[in-house]
Amino acid sequence: MDSNTISRRAALRRTTAFGVGTAIFWLAAPAAHAQTGKLAKDAVKYVDKGDVPGKDCDDCMHFIAPANAREAATCRIVEGPINPHGHCLAFTPRAKPAP
Ligand code: SF4
Incomplete structure (x- = not known):
């Protein structure tokens, strides 16, 4: 494995984590308001x-x-x-x- 492969994997992990975190925020925020x-x-x-x-x-x-x-x-x-x-x-x- 060269350093570019590791870097791409790290970037992919960060992007995925950001995407999942963002999705959870957007899904959770409306739910907090859904009751009222x-x-x-x-x-x-x-x-x-x-x-x-x-x-x-x-x-x-x-x-x-x-x-x-x-x-x-x-x-x-x-x-x-x-x-x-x-x-x-x-x-x-x-x-x-x-x-
Ligand atoms: S009544 Fe008060 S709480 Fe409601 S929108 Fe107006 S300023 Fe905001």
């Missing part, structure tokens, strides 16, 4: 307190206000309870009502 059909908070970098005025969850078109004071607010696209003053990368401003 929503995005994980980590995936959209959700934080409980936003630092940009006017861009809190309750200013977002995806915000779902709680039905009563005992329930938590939720989001149409991000899983789990959210804080009305939270924020994430998927923030989309709510349409302003016509004057």
Whole structure:
């Protein structure tokens, strides 16, 4: 065996490992969301307190206000309870009502 053969084998192993790792990531990621059909908070970098005025969850078109004071607010696209003053990368401003 010459050094080129070993090098090709090593490259093939690395490529295969990368391909398998990538496939596992892509297969696992949607599965994590499959239960709720929503995005994980980590995936959209959700934080409980936003630092940009006017861009809190309750200013977002995806915000779902709680039905009563005992329930938590939720989001149409991000899983789990959210804080009305939270924020994430998927923030989309709510349409302003016509004057
Ligand atoms: S998309 Fe993000 S910013 Fe908008 S309500 Fe959901 S969690 Fe909050």
